[in-house]
Amino acid sequence: MITSFHPPIRTLMGPGPSDVSPRVLEAMARPTIGHLDPEFVRMMDEIKELLKKAFKTENELTMPVSAPGSAGMEACFVNLVEPGDKVIVCQNGVFGGRMKENVERAGGEAVMVMDAWGSAVSLDKVAAAFDAHPDAAILAFVHAETSTGVSSDAKALCALAQERGALTIVDAVTSLGGTELRVDEWGIDAIYSGTQKCLSCAPGISPISLSAKAVDKVKNRTASVQSWFLDTNLVMGYWGGEGKRAYHHTAPVNALYALHESLVILHEEGIEKSWQRHAFHHQALKAGLEAMGIGFLVDEANRLPQLNSVIIPEGVDDAKVRSTLLSEYGLEIGAGLGDLAGKVWRIGLMGSSANRRNVTLCLSALESTLLGMGASVKAGKALQAAEQVYLQAS
Numbered sequence: 001m002i003t004s005f006h007p008p009i010r011t012l013m014g015p016g017p018s019d020v021s022p023r024v025l026e027a028m029a030r031p032t033i034g035h036l037d038p039e040f041v042r043m044m045d046e047i048k049e050l051l052k053k054a055f056k057t058e059n060e061l062t063m064p065v066s067a068p069g070s071a072g073m074e075a076c077f078v079n080l081v082e083p084g085d086k087v088i089v090c091q092n093g094v095f096g097g098r099m100k101e102n103v104e105r106a107g108g109e110a111v112m113v114m115d116a117w118g119s120a121v122s123l124d125k126v127a128a129a130f131d132a133h134p135d136a137a138i139l140a141f142v143h144a145e146t147s148t149g150v151s152s153d154a155k156a157l158c159a160l161a162q163e164r165g166a167l168t169i170v171d172a173v174t175s176l177g178g179t180e181l182r183v184d185e186w187g188i189d190a191i192y193s194g195t196q197k198c199l200s201c202a203p204g205i206s207p208i209s210l211s212a213k214a215v216d217k218v219k220n221r222t223a224s225v226q227s228w229f230l231d232t233n234l235v236m237g238y239w240g241g242e243g244k245r246a247y248h249h250t251a252p253v254n255a256l257y258a259l260h261e262s263l264v265i266l267h268e269e270g271i272e273k274s275w276q277r278h279a280f281h282h283q284a285l286k287a288g289l290e291a292m293g294i295g296f297l298v299d300e301a302n303r304l305p306q307l308n309s310v311i312i313p314e315g316v317d318d319a320k321v322r323s324t325l326l327s328e329y330g331l332e333i334g335a336g337l338g339d340l341a342g343k344v345w346r347i348g349l350m351g352s353s354a355n356r357r358n359v360t361l362c363l364s365a366l367e368s369t370l371l372g373m374g375a376s377v378k379a380g381k382a383l384q385a386a387e388q389v390y391l392q393a394s
């Protein structure tokens with residue numbers, strides 16, 4: 001007989017979802033009310049305010065799309081890309097490839113700028129692409145590439161796009177809350193994120209924000225947006241304006257309670273403090289892994305603190321290590337994707353997962369598991385090295 005589902009207790013240190021705090025889970029369990037209830041509308045307004053602070057923007061069109069990060073991505077592309085638009089798309093991992101798909105399905109022409117998996121987007125290559133295609137309307141890139149653990153220079157890329165008169169679409173699914181991100185200061189025109197990475201909320205919602213310039217482009221389209229659900233002109237009847245809201249779709253009421261709570265938690269800590277916390281625990285994890293003899297895929301300068309791609313030691317059975325961590329320690333880490341499958345592990349330190357307990361658990365569980373399989377890693381050094389980082393800070 002099928003009965004209630006009770007998930008096992010896990011520690012989530014993969015590429016997302018990250019650990020969801022008990023406060024957020026408790027918020028989700030509160031009573032469902034109507035999605036047009038004045039009290040719910042008040043909470044929606046608070047979500048928009050809190051999202052503006054998290055994105056560091058004054059953009060009026062800042063709201064959560066009722067679907068995961070991929071839908072936020074699609075919302076930005078279907079609204080901004082008009083048939084015939086040329087879009088420079090930077091690809092240095094999995095998610096740039098999805099951007100290309102989105103451009104083409106929206107009737108645009110994707111001009112690809114390719115960089116190796118594990119490298120940051122090359123500014124020189126993007127400048128050359130603009131030289132070759134001065135009519136490019138949009139530049140699209142991934143700020144934090146979760147498939148490799150690489151950070152690209154969003155500030156410089158946006159400055160370049162502005163010089164060339166192009167709008168920008170930025171994937172901040174993994175960067176929001178985890179690393180420095182300034183939408184207005186950097187001049188980002190369209191940005192999307194997700195709830196399950198550094199916001200440490202349940203998966204399924206995608207915050208987005210569009211600049212006034214981006215909204216102008218959407219309003220002046222000649223062809224209507226081909227997606228009814230994601231057309232911001234229509235969605236804003238529900239999310240926009242002061243107080244007065246019209247039915248567009250039924251909002252995921254309890255999922256939005258969770259987002260509200262996770263944003264309250266973020267702002268209690270402070271967004272800059274959150275960036276610092278991710279960097280700090282990354283330093284401790286890195287010290288421990290390196291003491292064990294495990295190296296990183298990405299150059300130190302372009303490494304994301306919240307997503308650590310580390311090289312799997314020679315001769316080690318990738319899948320067996322991950323399944324042992326899961327079954328014996330309740331610890332989830334991520335596998336490599338594409339060409340990196342079997343070559344790297346992706347260890348996430350996202351949102352509330354970025355803490356001392358998780359770093360210590362990960363280092364000791366990984367060390368014990370690897371030693372138990374006869375891998376040649378240095379024994380007894382990792383925790384001491386991580387402790388050293390923590391002691392220096394206290």
Ligand SMILES: *Cc1c(COP(=O)(O)O)cnc(C)c1O
Binds near residue numbers: 068071142147173194
């Ligand atoms: C996770 C992720 C996405 C997709 O988000 P989903 O919520 O899985 O749809 C997009 N871009 C990046 C960089 C991501 O890490």
